[in-house]
Amino acid sequence: MSNDYLCKAEKLCKTFDSTVALSNVDIAVKKGEIHGLIGENGSGKSTMSSIFAGIQKADSGTMYLEGKAYSPTDTIDAMNRGVSMVVQEQNTIGKITVAANIFFGKEALFAKAGFLNVKKMNQEAQKALESVGVFHIKPRENIDKLTFEDRKLVELARAFYTTPKLWIVDETSTALTVNGRDILYKLMEKQRESGGSVLFISHDIDEIMRICDSLTILRDGVVTAKLEKKDFSSDTIKTLMIGRDVSGHYYREDSGDESCGDIVLEAENVSTKVLKNISLSLHKGEILGVGGLSDCGMHDLGKVLFGLIKPDSGRVLKGGRLKVRNAAWAVKEGIAYVSKNRDRESLMTICSIKDNICLPSLRDISKHYLITKKSENELAEKWSGNLEVKAGSINEYCNELSGGNKQKVVLAKWLAKGSDIMILDCPTRGIDVGAKASIYHLIEELKKSGKSIVLISEELPELIGMSDRIVTLQDGKISGEFYRTEGLSEAKLIKKMI
């Protein structure tokens, strides 16, 4: 094996029951490069990277690290040998401090005569956070008080503390806002400059083309191509991923008008710990975009509108008169909510696709208080099919699905319910380019059929491409409002976000 390669896998295979996740996969990452890994939802990217990171074992095949056979027994072993990974979903341990999370499994570093020197551990955690450019998180803080993004930053500090040779970044950028992404990109650069390597998984083709030096493309567990930077082209990558041409329009093409229908949902002077005197309204048939930087309050706003967070003052009204009382009331009244935190707040992961899709609709499909298997199966089959969820059957457990397919189940659940108002927080997070196009099309169809949508997103092109109107938030306050008809640019929005 050439010394240019930091790590290599040959003929890796992995099967889950009848699903072939990886079939004879060869991949090689050079020293001092950022190597991209891209493919449709369920193509095997996370399976591949988690085998490298010691999370699971391949059925067959060989891996090498710095020319020597490599077969980590678990993640700690992988870390000790220089391979660490940041995953898509939240991966911190609740109820303990930030410092305890950073040094989980490494407490011995701070132990003397059976006692843990917490002060020393906190000091070292502060250094670990600062070394990745994070200054606002305190090591003593309970991790549960942190936002999703801040917890991801803690994970970055944890991964970097061990100065990895190979750093695997699995769809982390979509969990971060502009600031967080900046930190991530700088760390990846630093890793490359110091002669280490990065294996970077993302669904964002522009991001992959900008950041990576080379690329492996997977389709249905098989490598379809390996490209060097000079050969990158968006259309080629898409075709190699999906096996068909997916060029064509992506977002809405109309230039919008300002005349949406009556107000269906409104916040009146809403304040919480994070939000400050927010007033806004959503109209029938409108797509209202909400954007901002991390901690601007946009994710909390989604929860307030759905009744998950009770405002300290002010109120949320549906149809101009009914106060949104709580989430259960909201579901009954036709309000849907997709959380950014998929595994913890949007899905029952140890239940089947069918159970998840049917849950909000049980009342609707019951006849004389009875629910038949046939009606459940029909509803789940229909929506799982419409969203092209990749799974053996609707009885498959959600924790066995790939990240993007889990997200499709979340969307299917609310589309099946047929809610009139949909609050979508980062709805296309982790979704591949082909499926994204179908979801945008679906959102457009929902709008045309008179449904109203709040689209909370960290993707500015998505906000601009889909919304009738965009509200920006800064430090919990509304900082700007823009109409589609104005011909929006990312620069205009960013000005109001920072």
Ligand SMILES: Nc1ncnc2c1ncn2[C@@H]1O[C@H](COP(=O)(O)OP(=O)(O)OP(=O)(O)O)[C@@H](O)[C@H]1O
């Ligand atoms: N623990 C598991 N049990 C059963 N099937 C699994 C398990 N983990 C993964 N799979 C299946 O293996 C296939 C590959 O999944 P994987 O998570 O590697 O895809 P991915 O390319 O990372 O997708 P995404 O972009 O959606 O994250 C999928 O069909 C998935 O359902």
